[in-house]
Amino acid sequence: MKEGPDSASPPAVYIGRFQPPHDAHIGTMLDALEHAPRLTVLPGSANLARSAKNPWTAPERIRMIRAALVERGVDARRVRFRPIPDEFDSVRWAAHVRAAVQTERAVLVGFEKDASSSYLRWFPEWTAHESPVTPGLNATGVRAALFGDREVEAVPPAAHAFLNDFRRTRTFRRLQAEHFALLAARVAWDGQPVQEVLLCDVRRDAVTLRRRTGAIGRGLWELPRLSGNAAPPEGARVFDHPSRSLVVPATAHVVTGRAVGERVPLALALARPHRFFEDHHVILRRMLGL
Incomplete structure (x- = not known):
């Protein structure tokens, strides 16, 4: 593989969740390295718990990508990885991206397939480079095949081996159960907007949390919810990012107040996103002004 342009050219930047990295992702990276001397890959959602939507940690995704690129003859020194968190807020998220790239000149690679890739227009100071498109290939379909116990296709050999090993873990079985629970919940949804009221109870350096017991998010902490269909309280903080909910679009109205649940040291909770x-971790931080 050729070395690409001279080292004075701006680096390429590729943002994605890569859940998991598939052939189109790797093709985009190879194309970027044909046009730029270096590539910065920003795996997103690095602060979120494992879920059927985001099954793999940032280090796991980086390992799959790095191995896939080496398989294709890429000099690993030309690629660096900078995981970035989800903020469910475009301004805050874009600030993380700029801080990770650390250069005023860059080439942003990708193609605008739907609303999820509108971020490509959020960095007007960078040059845009449209990547080659592989019709019909997306990570959602790869995850559906994996959790549906079907053969996973269109992923590089290194990722394929990793996913086969992942199938044999307890984590896979838990997320597979969550995958089917999410499908059932979406089928049962009546299409009406979902409103939820959450309580942020922080007192004496501790926060009240509850542990989820159902198949969706089993064992994870969440802010306590007010039961029933009460109207959102006056003065509540509203969190309504379209990607915040795993099940169906939902708006959270968050108020401060006493809640029933597990008292967790605040420092511990903040350190365990x-x-x-x-x-819910992002909401807690925002409610505390962090």
């Missing part, structure tokens, strides 16, 4: 359901 991967133990929280959906965006």
Whole structure:
């Protein structure tokens, strides 16, 4: 594989969840390295707990990508990885991206397939490079095949081997159960907007949390919910990012107040984002002004 342009050219930047990395992802990276001397890969959702939507940690995804690129003859020194968190807020998220790239000149690679890739227009100071498109190939379909116990196709050999090993773990079985629970919940949804009221109870350096017991998010912490269909309280903080909920679109109305649940040291809770359901860790931080 050729070395690409001279080292003075700006680096390429590729943002994605890569859950998991498939052939189109690797093709985009190879194309980027044909046009830029270096590539910065930003695996997203790095702060979220494992779920059927985000089954693999940032280190696991980086391992699969790095191995797949080496398989294709890429010099690993030309590629660096900078995991970025989900903030469920475009301004905060874009700030993380810019901080990770650390350069004013860059080439942002990708193609705008739907609303999830609208971020490609959020960095006007960077040059855009449209990647080659592989019709019909997406990570959602790869995950569906994996959790449906079907043969996984269109992933590089290194990722295929990793996924086969993953199938034999307890984590896979838990997430497979969550996958089917999510499908059932979406089928049962009546299409009406979902509103939920959450309580943020922080007192004496501890926060009240509950552990989820159902198949969706089993064992994860969440902010306590008010039961029933009460109207959202006056003065509640609203969290309504379209990607915040795993099940169906939902708006969270968050208020401060006393709640029943497990009292967790606040410092411990803040240091463990991967133990929280959906965006509840982000909500806690925002409610505390962090």
